[in-house]
Amino acid sequence: MLRYVLRRLLGAIPTLFLVITFAFFLMRVAPGGPFDRERALEAKVLENLNRVFHLDRPLWEQYFYYLGNLARGDLGPSFIYRDFSVQQLLGNGLPVSIQLGGMALLVALLVGSLLGCIAALRQNSWIDYGVTAVATFGITVPNFVVAPVLSLIFGVWLSMLPAGGWGGPSSMILPVITLALPQVAIVARLIRGSMIEALRSDHVRTARAYGLPMRMIVGVHSLRAACLPVVSYLGPAAAALLTGSVVVETIFGLPGIGRYFVQGALNRDYTLVMGTVIIIAVFVVIFNLIVDLLYAALDPRVRYD
């Protein structure tokens, strides 16, 4: 198994390399530069800035320079937040994003699977219809609607929770709800569907025919199979959740790394964008690996290699 993990990680290197290369050149080919926004820069100053950040060199040279630094673990200085390196920016923001995303993930898993199971076991009852309706709501309403509306209701009108800002557990509640809502909905739907299928399967009929108690039929013979689609869904979803959300961070004013990505792209903060892209790509690779390992652990028909 260790060999498998190593091989997968080695196999990820070319993918990451491709993503980095693609993102690097795409960013650079885009019109505009990092210092366009600051008006009235003297030609001399601009030239100096370009020299400091090696922007006066040919593109391929910059590319290899960047790769060289990257190999040493250096993501370079930010072009816009000039007092910070990209490592510092990401290092400050990532824990915030991971905390929020991790909590949302946990909520999604617990609440989503619970709702999905209940709905499947009481198929076509009012509980089932209720869960389905909630799930459709969660999937349909976009987070940039949920976030301000929650903030309006609980922050402004009811003044129960902070409408925005970072600090203390109460400031995390609304962002976590916003992040978790669509995931709860999707997990509930997936579990409901696969659970219904599992409950109808031949081997569950066998379990019933052999007089196994309901808790074993559900807990042992249905739930494990029903988890499989959720596991494969949650891989990419977890990677996305943990690397922050622009919308939630913007609306609630949170210092995560989700914003950097959009701001960086708009400001042509090349290194910051590259740093974010690398973080996201690494998360995607890692979570895909975790999914495959979990899948193999849950399903003996799947083998490593």
Place this chain on the structure above:
Amino acid sequence: MTDTSETIFDIRDIRVTFATPDGAVEAVRGVDMNVKAGETVAVVGESGSGKSQIMMAAMGLLASNGRVEGSVTYRGQELIGMPREKLNRIRGAKVTMIFQEPMTSLDPLYTIERQISEPLRVHGGLSASAARARALELLKLVHIPDPERRLKSYPHELSGGQRQRVMIAMALANDPDLLIADEPTTALDVTIQAEILGLLAELQKKLGTSILFITHDLTIVEAFADRVYVMQHGNVVEEGKTEDIFQRPTRDYTKMLLAAEPEGSKPPVPDTAPILLDANDVSVTFSMPSGFLSPRFELKAVQNVTLSLREGQTIGIVGESGSGKSTLGRALLQLLPSEGRVVYQGTPIQGFDRAAMRPYRRNLQMVFQDPFGSLSPRMTVGDIITEGLLVHEPQMTRREREEAATQALREVGLEPAVRNRFPHEFSGGQRQRIAIARAVVLKPTVIVLDEPTSALDRSVQKQIIALLRDIQARYRLSYIFISHDLAVVKALSDYTIVMRTGRVVEEGPTGDVFRAPASEYTRDLMEAAFNLKKVLSRQASARA
């Protein structure tokens, strides 16, 4: 097994209905049955007769849209309407079941040990280690090779026959009074079927368990059961001792079922008949592409098969699953890449691509096994039948094609009016007729029939066989008839090839092969198919 022994399972006036979007459907319409201690009772009927649903209803396993009325008692305890906790003390302990689908009836995610242990621990209260010991004992009882290792195996690592043995082990775990076996051998090859039936007979003798055996196969009933119930459309039409029913059936339906075994034979064609299709040394190799660090994997599905098909001849190709018989059929028609040499009427067609093969396709036709899968679901029957004409008779007008479809439908015994309908509106037998019409409309010279009767009930099978015979005679057609069913091959073909794991085991004129099989494998196959009773009694005497 005398009439005085106690009745342990008593079904009275049971009715099963299913609520469907198109109204209620009555699957079982008031049936009485009983099983006495130590007895083997068979319930026989064709698909849709409701025979399985009775057992599902009795054991509380109906689908959620099903409803049951009537009474089922096990040793005086009413099972219908019994609370689930109470019913669970009987299910899996006193009354156990094995099912048709050995591939899906076991949970793919757990080991054999765990699955055999569960009922032991739930019903017998055994500890984990005691359950393990008992599971091992049970696997030995059902003659699974290498039982210690098998305990740790997952279902997908076992063959179909082995899985059914595991199911039997599970069923016997708590020394049940009654074992309900729902078509337990239908999905298995005949030789495996004989082994499983032999095992059931042996265990019944050893343990004295009653068996309620549900099947569509009269051969099994004759060899295996003491008493029979014959079912049709949710009713029991006849019941009695097996010998009585087989010797003196009283009802027309029973007589029809007994007569539904394919019969007749085909005289060989003269040696002077011209050779239409000549195949030499045909081999097919499937290769899995080599993955990252995993070696290339090759499977020789067909190895060096030679045959020549004469005008008017029917070559039967017989074999069990995995013998390569279907692959061979496809390779002959150049639907699969293959090696060797195939000549059609003097033209070597080996290795022809699609375009090169096109002119020959109308002469070399094919009918597939699955009548549900081989008709395009979104085309009308008329369009399906005439699709080949679009390719081979492009000058035909729409009206002419309609005319051809009408003609072809009449020929296969269907109303021409059905040509505007869609395949999903037809039964299996009707669909197979449509598939035959699709081939016949092109006026081919050779038709490869790939298990065309295997998915059909015996009585429908008989009609399709008659149809195939009739069409062959009318058009001097040549058939290559691929089947696992020896009875059908015996009735239809004049030359038989027996295949096993991609190779020809034996071949010759059908009469010779069936009268005096030369190889041991063919002999086993024949006995398992035609003389199950003898096989079972030989197995019994070998054990004694």
Place this chain on the structure above:
Amino acid sequence: MTDIATNVPEAAADGQMASRSLWATALLRLRRNKAAMASLCLLVIFIFAGVFGPMLAPHHYAKVYPDFVKVPASLEAYPREDAIIPEIESVVTRARLDLGSVELDGSTLRVEANSSREIDPRVTRYFDRSDLFSNARVVEQSSNGRSIVLAADVERLHFIFGTDANGRDLLARILISVRISLMIGVLATGVALLIGVLYGATAGFLGGRIDNAMMRVVDILYALPFTFFAILLVVFFGRNIVLMFIAVGAVEWLDMARIVRGQTISLRRREFVQAAEALGVNSGGILRRHIIPNTLGPVIVYMTLLIPKVILLESFLSFLGLGVQEPLTSLGVLISEGARNMRGAAYMLLYPSLALTLLLFALNFLGDGLRDALDPKDR
């Protein structure tokens, strides 16, 4: 050969029903689905609102009313009566008249005024000078000329959804946004459909190495963060609305390609395709008569579910300020503005949010309904 519970109803239904294609059966099933039918009605309303709404709306979406910035949603007309009376009072005072009675009848104002001296009919100028009144005229003047009845037109404007921070009618802006959303939804889905179906069908149909290579490309594009891709495309092409369609469509084709490829591969293994091959039907015929009609169902379902996704993506990009340009607008822009102004002008957040949510709901329910109708096993 067995009788499994689910087979029983089908077997019984066989041959008794009138001939009906799978499409017709699906349509029938869809009609029975109340949620889907309600969604369809709602969707039709949305389409009408998007197509004709901006023409029928009382205001142009870009017209700025500087006097009415951030006025709350109300069925009453603006300016309100309690804003008109003080204005008249000040006008009358400026004209050195004594105010008698004031009558407001729709958009016509009747003012009676008196003076100790004879009134010059040119007092109407004082009224015209005010922003609120226009076309002031003398209706009658008493014989001694000391009392006068004036009439003036008041422009009474209705802002039933209120106005935005620039004084533009929110209703008109929502209507134009709906039009933009629907347009993007349809066009970008079309782009995604075209690329996805062609790419997926080619990969699935050719199979082998080509398929592997083509799907590898899709995998790599999947690994790229999806917003990154969209943002870069916008950065590239600038904020051009047509390119926006293409950008969104170009991001969304990946799933479609996967679905179509999977369908094609599984269909190719089906016996009816092999049967067609055995008949000598060429690739074109197989694609046309067997593969495409059978992939159509999943593609249609996916398409109805893709439209809301695309609308969502466009709104999301607009929310980030990357979407359509002023004065044109989109629901995402409106929601983003609403979020910024929600303290004090909650209606600015709520109406666009409601519009977007309803639109997405309708599309999703319809898509789910279609899926259940075309593939009843799914539920």
